Amino acid sequence: xxxxxxxxxxxxxxxxxxxxxxxxxxxxxxxxxxxxxxxxxxxxxxxxxxxxxxxxxxxxxxxxxxxxxxxxxxxxxxxxxxxxxxxxxxxxxxxxxxxxxxxxxxxxxxxxxxxxxxxxxxxxxxxxxxxxxxxxxxxxxxxxxxxxxxxxxxxxx
Numbered sequence: 094x095x096x097x098x099x100x101x102x103x104x105x106x107x108x109x110x111x112x113x114x115x116x117x118x119x120x121x122x123x124x125x126x127x128x129x130x131x132x133x134x135x136x137x138x139x140x141x142x143x144x145x146x147x148x149x150x151x152x153x154x155x156x157x158x159x160x161x162x163x164x165x166x167x168x169x170x171x172x173x174x175x176x177x178x179x180x181x182x183x184x185x186x187x188x189x190x191x192x193x194x195x196x197x198x199x200x201x202x203x204x205x206x207x208x209x210x211x212x213x214x215x216x217x218x219x220x221x222x223x224x225x226x227x228x229x230x231x232x233x234x235x236x237x238x239x240x241x242x243x244x245x246x247x248x249x250x
Contacts, residue, residue, distance in 0.1 A: 122175040130169035130179060136162050140169045140179050147186035152193045160186055 130140035138159055146154035160183065169179040 119176040121177050124175055124177060127174060129172040129174065133168040133172050135166060135168065136164055138163055140183075143186070144177065144179060144182060147182050150189065152190055155186060155190055160190060163187070 124141055124144060126141050128141070131138070134140060136159070143155065143158050143160055143163070145151075146158060147160070163183050165180050165184060167180045170177075173179060
């Protein structure tokens, strides 16, 4: 299969080769599941499965399939007969996955803060209840003493 302008350049952050096609003018077709992308993947991933999970935003499947292990070399883009920009889709999926993981972490932290707050409120309410009972007992004792004094004072008159 001939491509009009395939360029190979070294990526600044990795030692791999980045293969890019200037096939922006080519229409993207549905994946025919030919497996060509899986055959050329240096990380031995299943790009066609990653594509399905990425489009569905199935983060559990993306994690299980090893999305973060993708080195974004672009080899799958070069061999894809359907002209699917897999590398770009995977880049976006990685960004969404990282955001999802961060949201899950923040949610867990928030849940822990909420549980600690509720526990603290329960402890404060229990402490307040005990103080009120102590005060109530003291007030009842004072009222009883006043009643006795009044009764004794009434007897002497």
